[in-house]
Amino acid sequence: YPxxxxxxxxxxxxxxxxxxxxxxxxxxxxxxDAQLPEDREWSGAALKDWPQWFKEGKESPTGRLTFTTWNHWGKDNTPLTSGMLGPVTLKTVKVAPAR
Known part of the structure; x- marks a missing residue:
């Protein structure tokens, strides 16, 4: 178990x-976040310039929660397997003194 x-x-x-x-x-x-409208400009995969909203310490006007300077992942990428992939199991143990 992980x-x-x-x-x-x-x-x-x-x-x-x-x-x-x-x-x-x-x-x-x-x-x-890539499913939302773009909130910055790219030069290829690199950030072209710091967006004004970022320089002012504000939140993205499009509702994006992330900010990166390199466009690693796009809206057409398939999400990776994540989250709880199996059941939560509680196991009880009875402790007995060693003889």
């Missing part, structure tokens, strides 16, 4: 609630 965590100290007797937060991959965020 990720494991010991929740012994967090679990309590009786009912418990577990929240699992999952994040996306950076290329997928860039591909998602």
């Amino acid at each position: 990720f494991q965590v010991n929740i012994t100290d967090a679990a309590k007797a009786g009912s418990n609630q577990l929240t699992v937060k999952v994040t996306n991959l950076w290329p997928n965020r860039l591909i998602g």
Whole structure:
């Protein structure tokens, strides 16, 4: 399994609630933002100039959440497999003294 965590100290007797937060991959965020209107000019794959909104410390006027100076991923790229790819499994263990 790619990720494991010991929740012994967090679990309590009786009912418990577990929240699992999952994040996306950076290329997928860039591909998602590429679906929105362009908010900067490119010179090939390189940023042509710093957009005014960026220089003023403002958010993108088109709603994009990312900002890069190189156009790695575009709107026609296929998103990469990401997120929770399998079930969350809780396993209990009974600790017994060694004999």
